[in-house]
Amino acid sequence: MKIKRKIEVAVISDVHLGTFGCHAKELYSYLNSIDPKTLILNGDIIDVWQFNKRYFPKSHMQVIKKIMDMASDGVEVIYITGNHDEMLRRFSGAKIGNFSIVDKYVTELNGKSAWFFHGDIFDVSIQNAKWLAKLGGYGYDFLILINQMVNWGLSKMGKEKYSISKRIKNGVKGAIKYISDFEKVATDLAIEQGYDYVICGHIHQPKMLIKENKIGKTMYLNSGDWVENFTALEYQFKRWKIYNYNYDKLSPFFVDEDLKDMDMQDLIAAITIVDKKKKKSKKKKSE
Known part of the structure; x- marks a missing residue:
């Protein structure tokens, strides 16, 4: 068994489980590491x-099972709701064991305050025209599907993969301005409220930078996504870093061999039924 890296805080966002664009296998491998x-x-x-x-x-389903296993093994799992999983906002404040659902999260990291939220509240298109935003979401997913076919052909020819949607985003001035505006609104608000860190998702752009204005400064961080960038944020030894699966990964591996071999019905059952053996082992330790 390979040794896992110990991290104080890991942040992932914009996984989009249930869509063609989601790279669940890569995320599962990361969570196992x-x-x-x-x-x-x-x-x-x-x-x-x-x-x-x-x-x-x-x-x-394996990703969901892995997250639930982490919570049952003592990892504090904080699920912050976003726009694509806004249905969960009706359960905001709910807590089951180490798993909790919130709309935002504030904590202290080595004496510095950190403010976590998804970021869709700053998106005018979602607030004022939700149906348009949803339509754009379907178009984005279709674009990802086309991109996967293109990359399949490129890999067969031994060529480097190409991200169509990422190229469009980076090449359109409007998109660049939107990202810049998003970062400014988030950081200005964080500075105004005295937060040292403001950590977002939503725009699928991994980033870590210091933002200043006349009042003060804060560190802006964005965890990116697991559709195009395969990135996460990690906090350890009083420092933040952006983890990039494409550059930072070791060889992909499965720590949970039994989970790897489970069929879909077994996975669903494992998620909904508490493992009695784990309960007994925890009880013995407490005794």
Whole structure:
């Protein structure tokens, strides 16, 4: 068994489980490689907007099972709701064991205050025209599907993969301005409220930078996504870093061999039924 990396805080967002664009296998491999004290799921983990009961692969279910296992093993799991999983906002404030659902999360990291939220509240298109935003979401998913076919052809020819949607986002001035405006609104508000860190998701752009204005300064962090960038945020030794699966990964591996071999029905059963053996072992330790 390979040794897991110990991390104080790990942050992932914009996984979009239940869509063609989600790279659940890569995320599962990443989750198996870490041992965090706290795992923060910063919105859009399950894509309720584009959910299709005909498409929910085993790998997507494995990610859910892995997260639930981490919570049962003592990892504090904070699920922050986003726009694609806004249905969960009706359960905001709910807590089961080490798993809790919130709309935002504030904590202190080595004497510095950190403010976590998804970020869709700053998106005018979602607030004023939700149907338009949803339509754009379907178009984005279709674009990702086309991109996967293109990359399949490129890999067969031995060429580097290409991200169409990422290229469009980076090349359109309007998109760049939107990202810049998003960062400014988030950081200005964080500075005004005295937060040292403001950690978001939503815009699928991993980033870590210091932002200043006349009042003060804060560190802006964005965890990116597991559709195009395969990134996460990690906090350890009083420092933040952006983890990039494409550059930082070791060879992908399965720590939980039994989970790897489970069929879909077994995975569903494992998620909904508490493992009695774990309960007994915890009881013995307490005694």
